[in-house]
Amino acid sequence: MGAPQENVSRTNCSFYQPSVLLMTGIPGMGTIQHRLVSIPFCLFYLIAFLGNGTILFIIRRTPSLHEPMHYFLSMLAAVDLGMAACTLPTTLGLFWFDIREIGFDACLTQMYLIHVFSVLESSVLLAMAFDRFVAIARPLRYKAILTKATIVKIGLAMLLRSAVSLLPLPFLLKRLSYCKNNSLSHSFCFHPDVMKLANPDDITINVLYGLVVIVTTAGIDSVFIVLSYLLIIRTVVSLGATGKCWKTLNTCVSHICAVLIFFIPMIGLSMIHRFGQTLPPIVSTVVAYVYLIVPPALNPIIYSIKSKPIRKALYRMLLWKMETI
Template identity: 40%
Template sequence: MNMAIANITVISHTLFYLLGIPGLEDHHIWISVPFFISYVIALLGNSLLIFIVATDHSLHEPMYIFLCMLAGVDICLSNITVPKALAIFWCNYGGISLYGCITQLFFIHSTFVAESGILLVMAFDRYVAICYPLRYTMVLTPSVIIKTSVAVFLRGAVTIFPIIFLLKRLTFCKNNLLPHTYCEHIGLAKYACANSIQVNIWYGIFVLLITVVLDIILIAASYCMILHAIFHIPSQDARHKALHTCGSHICVIFLFYIPGIFTFLVQRFGKHIPPHVHILMANVCMLAPPVMNPIIYGIKTKQIKNRMSYLLFRRPR
Protein backbone atom coordinates (compact mmCIF):
# COMPACT_ATOMS: atom_id res chain seq x y z
CA MET A 1 0.00 0.00 0.00
CA ASN A 2 2.77 2.41 0.96
CA MET A 3 4.68 1.53 -2.21
CA ALA A 4 1.58 2.18 -4.30
CA ILE A 5 1.13 5.59 -2.73
CA ALA A 6 4.80 6.37 -3.24
CA ASN A 7 4.51 5.48 -6.93
CA ILE A 8 1.67 7.95 -7.55
CA THR A 9 3.03 10.77 -9.69
CA VAL A 10 1.56 14.22 -9.22
CA ILE A 11 1.03 15.84 -12.60
CA SER A 12 1.52 19.58 -12.51
CA HIS A 13 -0.52 21.75 -14.85
CA THR A 14 1.55 23.65 -17.40
CA LEU A 15 -1.42 25.09 -19.29
CA PHE A 16 -4.09 27.31 -17.75
CA TYR A 17 -7.31 28.83 -19.02
CA LEU A 18 -8.41 32.34 -18.15
CA LEU A 19 -12.21 32.32 -17.97
CA GLY A 20 -12.76 36.06 -18.23
CA ILE A 21 -15.62 37.03 -15.92
CA PRO A 22 -17.39 33.88 -14.68
CA GLY A 23 -21.12 34.37 -14.28
CA LEU A 24 -21.22 36.96 -17.04
CA GLU A 25 -20.12 34.78 -19.97
CA ASP A 26 -23.27 35.63 -21.91
CA HIS A 27 -22.39 39.31 -21.67
CA HIS A 28 -18.71 39.04 -22.65
CA ILE A 29 -19.32 40.66 -26.04
CA TRP A 30 -20.99 43.67 -24.44
CA ILE A 31 -18.37 43.89 -21.70
CA SER A 32 -15.68 43.92 -24.37
CA VAL A 33 -17.00 47.23 -25.75
CA PRO A 34 -15.87 49.44 -22.82
CA PHE A 35 -12.64 47.40 -22.64
CA PHE A 36 -11.87 48.09 -26.29
CA ILE A 37 -12.85 51.77 -26.12
CA SER A 38 -10.74 52.22 -22.97
CA TYR A 39 -7.80 50.49 -24.64
CA VAL A 40 -7.94 52.75 -27.70
CA ILE A 41 -8.28 55.90 -25.58
CA ALA A 42 -5.38 54.82 -23.36
CA LEU A 43 -3.07 54.14 -26.31
CA LEU A 44 -3.98 57.28 -28.25
CA GLY A 45 -4.13 59.60 -25.23
CA ASN A 46 -0.84 58.53 -23.67
CA SER A 47 0.96 58.36 -27.03
CA LEU A 48 -0.24 61.89 -27.83
CA LEU A 49 0.94 63.07 -24.41
CA ILE A 50 4.42 61.62 -24.98
CA PHE A 51 4.54 63.12 -28.48
CA ILE A 52 3.57 66.58 -27.22
CA VAL A 53 6.21 66.61 -24.48
CA ALA A 54 8.89 65.16 -26.78
CA THR A 55 8.31 67.69 -29.58
CA ASP A 56 7.73 70.85 -27.53
CA HIS A 57 11.02 72.09 -26.09
CA SER A 58 9.21 74.37 -23.63
CA LEU A 59 7.92 71.22 -21.92
CA HIS A 60 11.37 69.67 -21.40
CA GLU A 61 11.15 70.15 -17.65
CA PRO A 62 11.28 67.54 -14.84
CA MET A 63 7.51 67.60 -14.22
CA TYR A 64 6.72 66.81 -17.86
CA ILE A 65 9.49 64.22 -18.13
CA PHE A 66 7.97 62.36 -15.18
CA LEU A 67 4.58 62.73 -16.85
CA CYS A 68 6.01 61.05 -19.97
CA MET A 69 7.25 58.20 -17.79
CA LEU A 70 3.76 57.85 -16.32
CA ALA A 71 2.22 57.79 -19.81
CA GLY A 72 4.72 55.15 -20.95
CA VAL A 73 3.94 52.93 -17.96
CA ASP A 74 0.21 53.31 -18.63
CA ILE A 75 0.70 52.18 -22.23
CA CYS A 76 2.62 49.13 -21.00
CA LEU A 77 -0.06 48.30 -18.42
CA SER A 78 -2.80 48.48 -21.05
CA ASN A 79 -0.88 46.28 -23.50
CA ILE A 80 -0.15 43.68 -20.83
CA THR A 81 -3.77 43.20 -19.73
CA VAL A 82 -6.36 44.31 -22.30
CA PRO A 83 -5.41 42.32 -25.47
CA LYS A 84 -5.66 39.02 -23.59
CA ALA A 85 -9.01 40.07 -22.08
CA LEU A 86 -10.33 40.93 -25.56
CA ALA A 87 -9.14 37.56 -26.88
CA ILE A 88 -11.21 35.91 -24.15
CA PHE A 89 -14.28 38.06 -24.79
CA TRP A 90 -14.19 37.87 -28.60
CA CYS A 91 -12.70 34.46 -29.38
CA ASN A 92 -13.09 32.56 -26.11
CA TYR A 93 -9.31 32.09 -26.24
CA GLY A 94 -8.13 32.07 -22.65
CA GLY A 95 -5.36 29.50 -22.93
CA ILE A 96 -2.04 30.56 -21.41
CA SER A 97 1.03 28.54 -20.44
CA LEU A 98 2.34 28.51 -16.88
CA TYR A 99 5.40 30.51 -17.90
CA GLY A 100 3.24 32.86 -19.94
CA CYS A 101 1.02 33.39 -16.89
CA ILE A 102 4.03 34.04 -14.63
CA THR A 103 5.49 36.45 -17.21
CA GLN A 104 2.22 38.37 -17.46
CA LEU A 105 1.79 38.71 -13.71
CA PHE A 106 5.44 39.75 -13.33
CA PHE A 107 5.00 42.65 -15.74
CA ILE A 108 1.60 43.60 -14.29
CA HIS A 109 2.87 43.77 -10.71
CA SER A 110 6.23 45.38 -11.55
CA THR A 111 4.52 47.98 -13.75
CA PHE A 112 2.02 48.72 -10.99
CA VAL A 113 4.86 49.24 -8.49
CA ALA A 114 6.71 51.42 -11.01
CA GLU A 115 3.64 53.63 -11.52
CA SER A 116 3.33 54.07 -7.76
CA GLY A 117 7.01 55.08 -7.66
CA ILE A 118 6.51 57.62 -10.45
CA LEU A 119 3.64 59.22 -8.53
CA LEU A 120 5.96 59.50 -5.52
CA VAL A 121 8.67 61.12 -7.65
CA MET A 122 6.10 63.56 -9.06
CA ALA A 123 5.06 64.46 -5.50
CA PHE A 124 8.73 65.14 -4.67
CA ASP A 125 8.95 67.32 -7.81
CA ARG A 126 5.98 69.42 -6.63
CA TYR A 127 7.46 69.59 -3.11
CA VAL A 128 10.75 71.03 -4.38
CA ALA A 129 9.01 73.37 -6.86
CA ILE A 130 6.75 74.90 -4.19
CA CYS A 131 8.85 74.69 -1.02
CA TYR A 132 12.25 75.43 -2.58
CA PRO A 133 11.55 77.16 -5.92
CA LEU A 134 14.95 78.85 -6.12
CA ARG A 135 16.74 75.51 -5.76
CA TYR A 136 14.48 73.61 -8.16
CA THR A 137 16.92 73.42 -11.08
CA MET A 138 19.82 72.63 -8.74
CA VAL A 139 18.02 69.75 -7.05
CA LEU A 140 16.32 68.18 -10.07
CA THR A 141 19.26 68.10 -12.46
CA PRO A 142 19.25 65.84 -15.55
CA SER A 143 21.55 63.43 -13.70
CA VAL A 144 19.16 63.21 -10.74
CA ILE A 145 16.19 62.67 -13.06
CA ILE A 146 17.93 59.81 -14.87
CA LYS A 147 19.06 58.12 -11.64
CA THR A 148 15.60 58.51 -10.10
CA SER A 149 13.92 57.07 -13.19
CA VAL A 150 16.24 54.06 -13.25
CA ALA A 151 15.68 53.51 -9.51
CA VAL A 152 11.89 53.58 -9.94
CA PHE A 153 11.88 50.89 -12.64
CA LEU A 154 14.56 48.81 -10.92
CA ARG A 155 12.56 48.81 -7.69
CA GLY A 156 9.53 47.46 -9.55
CA ALA A 157 11.51 44.69 -11.23
CA VAL A 158 13.67 43.72 -8.23
CA THR A 159 10.83 43.50 -5.70
CA ILE A 160 8.62 41.40 -8.00
CA PHE A 161 11.38 39.18 -9.45
CA PRO A 162 11.45 36.72 -6.47
CA ILE A 163 7.78 35.96 -7.12
CA ILE A 164 8.85 34.13 -10.28
CA PHE A 165 10.82 31.60 -8.20
CA LEU A 166 8.16 31.44 -5.48
CA LEU A 167 5.67 30.34 -8.14
CA LYS A 168 8.04 28.03 -10.05
CA ARG A 169 8.63 25.96 -6.89
CA LEU A 170 4.91 25.16 -6.67
CA THR A 171 3.14 22.18 -8.20
CA PHE A 172 -0.25 23.01 -9.70
CA CYS A 173 -2.67 20.08 -9.70
CA LYS A 174 -5.89 21.41 -8.14
CA ASN A 175 -7.31 23.15 -11.18
CA ASN A 176 -6.18 24.94 -14.33
CA LEU A 177 -9.20 27.21 -14.76
CA LEU A 178 -8.45 30.77 -13.62
CA PRO A 179 -11.59 32.90 -13.07
CA HIS A 180 -10.06 36.17 -14.24
CA THR A 181 -9.08 38.15 -17.33
CA TYR A 182 -5.38 38.21 -16.40
CA CYS A 183 -2.93 36.33 -14.19
CA GLU A 184 -2.03 37.59 -10.74
CA HIS A 185 0.25 36.27 -8.01
CA ILE A 186 -1.99 34.86 -5.28
CA GLY A 187 -4.74 34.06 -7.79
CA LEU A 188 -2.34 31.58 -9.41
CA ALA A 189 -0.59 30.42 -6.22
CA LYS A 190 -3.82 29.25 -4.57
CA TYR A 191 -4.11 26.51 -7.22
CA ALA A 192 -0.96 24.80 -5.91
CA CYS A 193 -1.27 21.21 -4.64
CA ALA A 194 -0.07 20.47 -1.13
CA ASN A 195 2.66 23.07 -1.33
CA SER A 196 2.43 25.78 1.29
CA ILE A 197 1.83 29.22 -0.20
CA GLN A 198 2.35 31.05 3.09
CA VAL A 199 5.69 32.31 1.79
CA ASN A 200 3.95 33.71 -1.29
CA ILE A 201 1.31 35.42 0.84
CA TRP A 202 3.78 36.96 3.27
CA TYR A 203 6.12 38.06 0.51
CA GLY A 204 3.21 39.66 -1.33
CA ILE A 205 2.30 41.60 1.83
CA PHE A 206 5.96 42.57 2.31
CA VAL A 207 6.21 43.93 -1.25
CA LEU A 208 2.95 45.85 -0.80
CA LEU A 209 4.23 47.45 2.43
CA ILE A 210 7.66 48.50 1.14
CA THR A 211 6.36 49.86 -2.15
CA VAL A 212 2.75 51.03 -2.46
CA VAL A 213 2.03 51.62 1.25
CA LEU A 214 5.38 53.37 1.77
CA ASP A 215 4.76 55.50 -1.33
CA ILE A 216 1.34 56.56 -0.02
CA ILE A 217 2.87 57.59 3.33
CA LEU A 218 5.66 59.59 1.65
CA ILE A 219 3.24 61.24 -0.80
CA ALA A 220 0.95 62.22 2.09
CA ALA A 221 3.94 63.63 3.99
CA SER A 222 5.04 65.59 0.90
CA TYR A 223 1.62 67.16 0.46
CA CYS A 224 1.40 68.04 4.14
CA MET A 225 4.59 70.06 3.73
CA ILE A 226 3.39 71.47 0.40
CA LEU A 227 0.09 72.66 1.91
CA HIS A 228 1.95 74.12 4.90
CA ALA A 229 4.17 76.09 2.52
CA ILE A 230 1.25 77.18 0.31
CA PHE A 231 -0.83 78.59 3.16
CA HIS A 232 2.15 80.63 4.32
CA ILE A 233 2.37 82.40 0.95
CA PRO A 234 1.13 85.97 1.50
CA SER A 235 -0.31 86.48 -1.99
CA GLN A 236 -3.69 84.87 -2.65
CA ASP A 237 -2.99 84.67 -6.39
CA ALA A 238 0.31 82.92 -5.71
CA ARG A 239 -1.45 80.44 -3.39
CA HIS A 240 -4.06 79.72 -6.04
CA LYS A 241 -1.39 79.18 -8.70
CA ALA A 242 0.59 76.84 -6.43
CA LEU A 243 -2.52 74.79 -5.65
CA HIS A 244 -3.42 74.66 -9.34
CA THR A 245 -0.03 73.17 -10.25
CA CYS A 246 -0.74 70.30 -7.83
CA GLY A 247 -4.34 69.75 -8.92
CA SER A 248 -3.64 67.33 -11.78
CA HIS A 249 -1.23 65.26 -9.73
CA ILE A 250 -3.66 65.00 -6.80
CA CYS A 251 -6.44 63.79 -9.14
CA VAL A 252 -4.13 61.14 -10.63
CA ILE A 253 -3.04 60.02 -7.15
CA PHE A 254 -6.65 59.48 -6.03
CA LEU A 255 -7.50 57.76 -9.32
CA PHE A 256 -4.60 55.31 -8.90
CA TYR A 257 -4.74 54.51 -5.18
CA ILE A 258 -8.42 54.77 -4.18
CA PRO A 259 -9.76 52.01 -6.51
CA GLY A 260 -6.83 49.78 -5.52
CA ILE A 261 -7.39 50.28 -1.80
CA PHE A 262 -11.14 49.76 -2.18
CA THR A 263 -10.58 46.57 -4.21
CA PHE A 264 -8.09 45.27 -1.62
CA LEU A 265 -10.58 45.85 1.22
CA VAL A 266 -13.44 44.25 -0.69
CA GLN A 267 -11.33 41.18 -1.49
CA ARG A 268 -10.34 40.78 2.15
CA PHE A 269 -13.66 41.54 3.86
CA GLY A 270 -16.34 41.29 1.17
CA LYS A 271 -16.61 37.50 1.03
CA HIS A 272 -20.34 37.72 0.30
CA ILE A 273 -19.78 39.82 -2.84
CA PRO A 274 -20.11 37.79 -6.10
CA PRO A 275 -16.78 36.84 -7.78
CA HIS A 276 -17.60 38.72 -10.98
CA VAL A 277 -17.79 41.97 -8.99
CA HIS A 278 -14.25 41.39 -7.66
CA ILE A 279 -12.97 40.74 -11.19
CA LEU A 280 -14.70 43.80 -12.64
CA MET A 281 -13.26 46.01 -9.89
CA ALA A 282 -9.78 44.58 -10.46
CA ASN A 283 -10.09 45.48 -14.14
CA VAL A 284 -11.24 49.00 -13.28
CA CYS A 285 -7.99 49.42 -11.31
CA MET A 286 -6.06 48.46 -14.44
CA LEU A 287 -8.12 50.41 -16.97
CA ALA A 288 -8.97 53.66 -15.19
CA PRO A 289 -5.48 55.23 -14.71
CA PRO A 290 -4.28 54.70 -18.33
CA VAL A 291 -7.54 56.14 -19.67
CA MET A 292 -7.98 59.07 -17.31
CA ASN A 293 -4.39 60.26 -16.73
CA PRO A 294 -3.89 61.89 -20.17
CA ILE A 295 -7.40 63.37 -19.99
CA ILE A 296 -6.76 64.88 -16.56
CA TYR A 297 -3.43 66.39 -17.58
CA GLY A 298 -4.83 67.47 -20.93
CA ILE A 299 -7.64 69.40 -19.23
CA LYS A 300 -5.89 70.78 -16.15
CA THR A 301 -2.40 71.57 -17.51
CA LYS A 302 -2.52 74.73 -19.62
CA GLN A 303 0.61 74.08 -21.70
CA ILE A 304 -0.47 70.55 -22.63
CA LYS A 305 -4.07 71.62 -23.21
CA ASN A 306 -3.00 74.37 -25.62
CA ARG A 307 -0.64 72.06 -27.48
CA MET A 308 -3.33 69.37 -27.78
CA SER A 309 -5.81 71.93 -29.12
CA TYR A 310 -3.28 73.05 -31.72
CA LEU A 311 -2.48 69.49 -32.85
CA LEU A 312 -6.06 68.21 -32.90
CA PHE A 313 -7.96 71.29 -34.09
CA ARG A 314 -5.16 73.52 -35.43
CA ARG A 315 -6.13 76.25 -33.03
CA PRO A 316 -3.36 78.74 -32.24
CA ARG A 317 -1.75 78.35 -28.82
Protein backbone atom coordinates in the same frame (compact mmCIF):
# COMPACT_ATOMS: atom_id res chain seq x y z
CA MET B 1 -9.03 39.36 -8.08
CA GLY B 2 -11.45 37.28 -6.06
CA ALA B 3 -10.68 33.74 -5.02
CA PRO B 4 -11.32 31.05 -7.67
CA GLN B 5 -14.71 29.44 -7.41
CA GLU B 6 -14.09 25.83 -6.51
CA ASN B 7 -15.93 23.15 -4.58
CA VAL B 8 -13.17 20.61 -4.13
CA SER B 9 -10.73 20.35 -1.29
CA ARG B 10 -7.13 21.13 -2.13
CA THR B 11 -5.46 20.12 1.08
CA ASN B 12 -4.24 16.73 -0.19
CA CYS B 13 -2.91 17.68 -3.64
CA SER B 14 0.04 15.73 -4.99
CA PHE B 15 2.70 17.72 -6.85
CA TYR B 16 1.22 18.98 -10.08
CA GLN B 17 1.73 22.01 -12.32
CA PRO B 18 -0.83 22.70 -15.05
CA SER B 19 0.44 23.26 -18.57
CA VAL B 20 -2.30 25.86 -19.12
CA LEU B 21 -4.57 28.00 -16.96
CA LEU B 22 -8.12 29.01 -17.81
CA MET B 23 -8.99 32.70 -17.67
CA THR B 24 -12.41 34.03 -16.70
CA GLY B 25 -14.09 37.16 -18.00
CA ILE B 26 -17.05 38.64 -16.15
CA PRO B 27 -18.84 36.02 -14.00
CA GLY B 28 -22.25 34.97 -15.29
CA MET B 29 -21.74 36.23 -18.83
CA GLY B 30 -21.62 34.16 -22.00
CA THR B 31 -19.71 34.71 -25.25
CA ILE B 32 -22.27 37.09 -26.79
CA GLN B 33 -22.51 39.17 -23.62
CA HIS B 34 -18.72 39.34 -23.39
CA ARG B 35 -18.55 40.70 -26.93
CA LEU B 36 -21.02 43.44 -26.01
CA VAL B 37 -19.09 44.25 -22.82
CA SER B 38 -15.89 44.42 -24.86
CA ILE B 39 -17.07 47.70 -26.44
CA PRO B 40 -16.32 49.89 -23.39
CA PHE B 41 -13.11 47.93 -22.82
CA CYS B 42 -12.02 48.68 -26.39
CA LEU B 43 -12.84 52.35 -25.81
CA PHE B 44 -10.73 52.46 -22.66
CA TYR B 45 -7.79 50.75 -24.38
CA LEU B 46 -8.07 53.06 -27.39
CA ILE B 47 -8.07 56.15 -25.17
CA ALA B 48 -5.14 54.76 -23.17
CA PHE B 49 -2.95 54.14 -26.24
CA LEU B 50 -3.91 57.30 -28.14
CA GLY B 51 -3.89 59.54 -25.06
CA ASN B 52 -0.58 58.41 -23.59
CA GLY B 53 1.04 58.18 -27.01
CA THR B 54 -0.05 61.76 -27.73
CA ILE B 55 1.31 62.95 -24.37
CA LEU B 56 4.70 61.38 -25.14
CA PHE B 57 4.72 62.80 -28.66
CA ILE B 58 3.79 66.31 -27.53
CA ILE B 59 6.39 66.44 -24.76
CA ARG B 60 9.11 65.14 -27.06
CA ARG B 61 8.31 67.60 -29.86
CA THR B 62 7.75 70.70 -27.69
CA PRO B 63 10.97 72.24 -26.28
CA SER B 64 9.05 74.39 -23.78
CA LEU B 65 7.82 71.19 -22.10
CA HIS B 66 11.33 69.87 -21.51
CA GLU B 67 11.24 70.46 -17.76
CA PRO B 68 11.11 68.15 -14.72
CA MET B 69 7.32 68.06 -14.29
CA HIS B 70 6.76 66.95 -17.88
CA TYR B 71 9.62 64.46 -17.82
CA PHE B 72 7.87 62.72 -14.93
CA LEU B 73 4.59 62.96 -16.85
CA SER B 74 6.33 61.20 -19.75
CA MET B 75 7.33 58.41 -17.37
CA LEU B 76 3.73 58.09 -16.18
CA ALA B 77 2.47 57.93 -19.78
CA ALA B 78 5.04 55.26 -20.67
CA VAL B 79 4.10 53.17 -17.62
CA ASP B 80 0.39 53.50 -18.46
CA LEU B 81 1.08 52.29 -21.99
CA GLY B 82 2.91 49.29 -20.58
CA MET B 83 0.10 48.54 -18.13
CA ALA B 84 -2.53 48.64 -20.88
CA ALA B 85 -0.40 46.51 -23.20
CA CYS B 86 -0.01 43.81 -20.52
CA THR B 87 -3.73 43.11 -20.14
CA LEU B 88 -5.02 43.90 -23.65
CA PRO B 89 -4.13 40.61 -25.49
CA THR B 90 -5.74 38.23 -22.99
CA THR B 91 -8.71 40.46 -22.11
CA LEU B 92 -9.81 41.18 -25.67
CA GLY B 93 -8.84 37.67 -26.77
CA LEU B 94 -11.27 36.26 -24.22
CA PHE B 95 -14.04 38.80 -24.89
CA TRP B 96 -13.84 38.64 -28.71
CA PHE B 97 -12.74 35.08 -29.47
CA ASP B 98 -13.47 33.22 -26.21
CA ILE B 99 -9.78 32.30 -25.88
CA ARG B 100 -9.57 31.20 -22.26
CA GLU B 101 -6.35 29.20 -22.22
CA ILE B 102 -2.99 30.70 -21.35
CA GLY B 103 0.25 28.75 -20.90
CA PHE B 104 1.49 28.49 -17.33
CA ASP B 105 4.84 30.16 -18.08
CA ALA B 106 3.15 32.82 -20.22
CA CYS B 107 0.81 33.50 -17.31
CA LEU B 108 3.72 33.97 -14.92
CA THR B 109 5.38 36.34 -17.40
CA GLN B 110 2.23 38.43 -17.75
CA MET B 111 1.78 38.44 -13.97
CA TYR B 112 5.35 39.67 -13.46
CA LEU B 113 4.95 42.48 -16.00
CA ILE B 114 1.59 43.60 -14.56
CA HIS B 115 3.06 43.85 -11.06
CA VAL B 116 6.21 45.58 -12.31
CA PHE B 117 4.20 48.27 -14.08
CA SER B 118 1.94 48.61 -11.05
CA VAL B 119 4.90 49.28 -8.75
CA LEU B 120 6.39 51.60 -11.37
CA GLU B 121 3.16 53.63 -11.46
CA SER B 122 3.26 53.98 -7.69
CA SER B 123 6.92 55.05 -7.87
CA VAL B 124 6.29 57.63 -10.60
CA LEU B 125 3.39 59.12 -8.64
CA LEU B 126 5.71 59.49 -5.65
CA ALA B 127 8.35 61.15 -7.83
CA MET B 128 5.71 63.55 -9.18
CA ALA B 129 4.67 64.42 -5.60
CA PHE B 130 8.31 65.20 -4.80
CA ASP B 131 8.49 67.30 -7.98
CA ARG B 132 5.45 69.36 -6.88
CA PHE B 133 6.94 69.85 -3.41
CA VAL B 134 10.26 71.10 -4.79
CA ALA B 135 8.50 73.37 -7.32
CA ILE B 136 6.38 74.98 -4.58
CA ALA B 137 8.79 75.01 -1.65
CA ARG B 138 12.01 75.75 -3.57
CA PRO B 139 10.90 77.48 -6.81
CA LEU B 140 14.21 79.30 -7.35
CA ARG B 141 16.22 76.06 -7.08
CA TYR B 142 13.66 73.82 -8.78
CA LYS B 143 15.58 73.13 -11.99
CA ALA B 144 18.91 73.07 -10.14
CA ILE B 145 17.65 70.29 -7.86
CA LEU B 146 15.81 68.27 -10.50
CA THR B 147 18.36 68.27 -13.30
CA LYS B 148 18.10 65.91 -16.28
CA ALA B 149 20.81 63.71 -14.78
CA THR B 150 18.94 63.52 -11.46
CA ILE B 151 15.66 62.64 -13.22
CA VAL B 152 17.38 59.87 -15.20
CA LYS B 153 18.84 58.45 -11.97
CA ILE B 154 15.41 58.57 -10.32
CA GLY B 155 13.88 56.79 -13.31
CA LEU B 156 16.53 54.05 -13.29
CA ALA B 157 16.18 53.60 -9.53
CA MET B 158 12.41 53.18 -9.88
CA LEU B 159 12.84 50.64 -12.67
CA LEU B 160 15.47 48.70 -10.73
CA ARG B 161 13.33 48.64 -7.57
CA SER B 162 10.30 47.34 -9.47
CA ALA B 163 12.16 44.71 -11.48
CA VAL B 164 14.25 43.34 -8.60
CA SER B 165 11.60 43.37 -5.84
CA LEU B 166 9.14 41.41 -7.99
CA LEU B 167 11.61 39.02 -9.64
CA PRO B 168 11.15 36.25 -7.02
CA LEU B 169 7.36 36.04 -7.59
CA PRO B 170 7.38 33.78 -10.69
CA PHE B 171 9.96 31.46 -9.10
CA LEU B 172 7.99 31.25 -5.84
CA LEU B 173 4.94 30.21 -7.87
CA LYS B 174 6.90 27.68 -9.94
CA ARG B 175 7.89 25.75 -6.81
CA LEU B 176 4.28 25.26 -5.66
CA SER B 177 2.13 22.16 -6.05
CA TYR B 178 -1.13 22.93 -7.85
CA CYS B 179 -4.45 21.17 -7.86
CA LYS B 180 -6.56 20.04 -10.78
CA ASN B 181 -8.68 23.20 -10.76
CA ASN B 182 -6.83 25.64 -13.03
CA SER B 183 -9.45 28.40 -13.45
CA LEU B 184 -8.31 31.95 -12.79
CA SER B 185 -10.71 34.66 -11.62
CA HIS B 186 -9.83 37.21 -14.31
CA SER B 187 -8.86 37.60 -17.95
CA PHE B 188 -5.26 38.20 -16.89
CA CYS B 189 -2.79 36.73 -14.40
CA PHE B 190 -2.38 38.23 -10.96
CA HIS B 191 -0.12 36.85 -8.21
CA PRO B 192 -2.78 36.27 -5.49
CA ASP B 193 -5.12 34.75 -8.07
CA VAL B 194 -2.54 32.24 -9.33
CA MET B 195 -1.32 31.54 -5.80
CA LYS B 196 -4.79 30.50 -4.62
CA LEU B 197 -4.82 27.66 -7.14
CA ALA B 198 -1.96 25.98 -5.26
CA ASN B 199 -1.99 23.73 -2.22
CA PRO B 200 -2.79 26.13 0.67
CA ASP B 201 -0.20 24.41 2.85
CA ASP B 202 2.58 25.55 0.49
CA ILE B 203 1.79 29.24 0.01
CA THR B 204 2.96 30.74 3.33
CA ILE B 205 6.17 32.13 1.83
CA ASN B 206 4.25 33.57 -1.14
CA VAL B 207 1.76 35.29 1.15
CA LEU B 208 4.49 36.77 3.34
CA TYR B 209 6.64 37.89 0.43
CA GLY B 210 3.65 39.44 -1.35
CA LEU B 211 2.80 41.38 1.82
CA VAL B 212 6.40 42.56 2.20
CA VAL B 213 6.51 43.74 -1.42
CA ILE B 214 3.27 45.71 -1.26
CA VAL B 215 4.23 47.34 2.06
CA THR B 216 7.74 48.28 0.93
CA THR B 217 6.60 49.63 -2.45
CA ALA B 218 3.07 51.02 -2.73
CA GLY B 219 2.71 51.25 1.06
CA ILE B 220 5.82 53.38 1.53
CA ASP B 221 5.07 55.38 -1.62
CA SER B 222 1.59 56.30 -0.41
CA VAL B 223 2.93 57.41 2.98
CA PHE B 224 5.54 59.67 1.35
CA ILE B 225 2.96 61.08 -1.08
CA VAL B 226 0.75 62.06 1.86
CA LEU B 227 3.79 63.53 3.63
CA SER B 228 4.71 65.52 0.52
CA TYR B 229 1.25 67.06 0.37
CA LEU B 230 1.30 67.91 4.07
CA LEU B 231 4.54 69.81 3.44
CA ILE B 232 3.04 71.41 0.33
CA ILE B 233 -0.02 72.56 2.30
CA ARG B 234 2.19 73.99 5.04
CA THR B 235 4.24 75.86 2.43
CA VAL B 236 1.13 77.16 0.65
CA VAL B 237 -0.49 78.34 3.90
CA SER B 238 2.66 80.31 4.69
CA LEU B 239 2.15 82.27 1.44
CA GLY B 240 -0.76 84.09 3.06
CA ALA B 241 -2.77 85.41 0.10
CA THR B 242 -5.78 83.21 -0.68
CA GLY B 243 -5.59 83.74 -4.43
CA LYS B 244 -1.93 82.83 -4.54
CA CYS B 245 -2.60 79.73 -2.39
CA TRP B 246 -5.27 78.47 -4.78
CA LYS B 247 -3.14 79.16 -7.84
CA THR B 248 -0.28 77.21 -6.30
CA LEU B 249 -2.44 74.26 -5.25
CA ASN B 250 -4.09 74.21 -8.67
CA THR B 251 -0.82 72.94 -10.13
CA CYS B 252 -1.27 69.78 -8.01
CA VAL B 253 -4.87 68.94 -8.98
CA SER B 254 -3.92 66.66 -11.89
CA HIS B 255 -1.48 64.73 -9.77
CA ILE B 256 -3.94 64.36 -6.88
CA CYS B 257 -6.53 62.93 -9.30
CA ALA B 258 -3.96 60.48 -10.72
CA VAL B 259 -3.03 59.37 -7.19
CA LEU B 260 -6.66 58.80 -6.19
CA ILE B 261 -7.69 56.81 -9.29
CA PHE B 262 -4.66 54.54 -8.83
CA PHE B 263 -4.43 53.99 -5.07
CA ILE B 264 -8.15 53.74 -4.20
CA PRO B 265 -8.82 50.72 -6.50
CA MET B 266 -5.48 49.17 -5.49
CA ILE B 267 -6.29 49.39 -1.78
CA GLY B 268 -9.83 48.14 -2.43
CA LEU B 269 -8.51 45.18 -4.42
CA SER B 270 -6.02 44.27 -1.68
CA MET B 271 -8.75 44.40 0.97
CA ILE B 272 -11.11 42.28 -1.14
CA HIS B 273 -8.38 39.75 -1.80
CA ARG B 274 -7.56 39.32 1.88
CA PHE B 275 -10.89 39.85 3.63
CA GLY B 276 -13.62 39.74 0.99
CA GLN B 277 -13.92 36.03 0.25
CA THR B 278 -17.66 36.18 0.97
CA LEU B 279 -18.27 38.96 -1.59
CA PRO B 280 -19.80 38.09 -4.98
CA PRO B 281 -17.09 37.38 -7.63
CA ILE B 282 -18.36 40.28 -9.75
CA VAL B 283 -17.15 42.75 -7.10
CA SER B 284 -13.49 41.73 -7.26
CA THR B 285 -13.72 41.45 -11.06
CA VAL B 286 -14.97 45.03 -11.49
CA VAL B 287 -12.44 46.46 -9.01
CA ALA B 288 -9.60 44.61 -10.76
CA TYR B 289 -10.56 46.03 -14.16
CA VAL B 290 -10.92 49.53 -12.68
CA TYR B 291 -7.46 49.21 -11.12
CA LEU B 292 -5.67 48.04 -14.26
CA ILE B 293 -7.56 49.67 -17.14
CA VAL B 294 -9.12 52.92 -15.91
CA PRO B 295 -5.97 54.84 -14.75
CA PRO B 296 -4.13 54.44 -18.11
CA ALA B 297 -7.20 55.82 -19.89
CA LEU B 298 -8.04 58.67 -17.48
CA ASN B 299 -4.54 60.00 -16.73
CA PRO B 300 -3.93 61.55 -20.20
CA ILE B 301 -7.44 63.07 -20.16
CA ILE B 302 -6.88 64.59 -16.71
CA TYR B 303 -3.53 66.09 -17.66
CA SER B 304 -4.82 67.33 -21.01
CA ILE B 305 -7.68 69.15 -19.28
CA LYS B 306 -5.84 70.52 -16.24
CA SER B 307 -2.36 71.22 -17.62
CA LYS B 308 -2.32 74.48 -19.57
CA PRO B 309 1.07 73.84 -21.27
CA ILE B 310 -0.07 70.38 -22.42
CA ARG B 311 -3.37 71.82 -23.63
CA LYS B 312 -1.65 74.57 -25.62
CA ALA B 313 0.79 72.12 -27.18
CA LEU B 314 -2.11 69.85 -28.11
CA TYR B 315 -3.98 72.73 -29.76
CA ARG B 316 -0.87 73.69 -31.73
CA MET B 317 -0.43 70.11 -32.90
CA LEU B 318 -4.10 69.86 -33.99
CA LEU B 319 -3.94 73.20 -35.81
CA TRP B 320 -0.76 72.12 -37.58
CA LYS B 321 -2.42 68.86 -38.64
CA MET B 322 -5.46 70.74 -39.96
CA GLU B 323 -3.27 73.16 -41.94
CA THR B 324 -1.39 70.30 -43.58
CA ILE B 325 -4.57 68.53 -44.73
